[in-house]
């Protein structure tokens with residue numbers, strides 16, 4: 001079965017999303033040759049091509065980062081652009097990947113409900129939603145720290161190529177932890193007390209020359 005991957009990260013080819021879909025595709029290509037296409041919503045001039053692809057696609061993996069407990073605007077725009085294509089490809093297999101910065105997969109459960117509904121509205125064969133938390137900074141981590149996650153994505157892609165379904169046991173492992181346990185929560189509380197809680201965010205703000213503007217508000 002041919003697979004189309006839609007990457008909905010504004011960071012496009014530099015995104016964490018791509019790191020995960022690359023691993024998925026590595027596994028998929030082992031069972032299904034090179035039968036995949038990849039689109040980046042950050043590549044602005046895609047509208048017509050994406051709609052055409054949607055009509056003819058056999059299976060679709062729509063992957064994006066969680067943004068403010070939902071999705072990047074360009075993903076919403078893509079969904080809305082398909083409004084007139086609702087019954088144009090019944091039975092198309094649609095699956096999603098939502099990856100987030102915070103470690104708890106629970107944050108993504110609510111957008112996953114929307115995604116399931118979206119897939120149903122399009123008369124598709126809904127494959128499920130892969131949820132992975134704790135992806136913030138993954139590209140800065142040494143290879144050994146991300147190996148387990150990438151191997152799981154690779155296996156998921158392999159199984160998808162072989163059986164045309166998402167393996168639920170791998171999805172379950174990827175979505176752990178759903179919520180942080182008492183020990184981890186205690187650690188974060190302690191980090192906040194010793195003012196370590198904002199270290200990473202401050203570093204990001206400083207490296208983007210935005211630290212001084214961190215309390216700015218948009219005035220109406």
Ligand SMILES: Cc1cc2nc3c(=O)[nH]c(=O)nc-3n(C[C@H](O)[C@H](O)[C@H](O)COP(=O)(O)O)c2cc1C
Pocket residue numbers: 009010011014015016017018064065066067068069070099100101102103107135136137
């Ligand atoms: C504007 C913005 C909003 C975000 N909102 C959330 C959020 O609500 N929850 C969360 O866990 N992570 C959030 N994140 C973190 C991203 O989901 C995370 O860094 C992700 O791995 C980025 O993926 P990408 O490189 O594919 O864009 C947000 C990041 C940005 C830039």
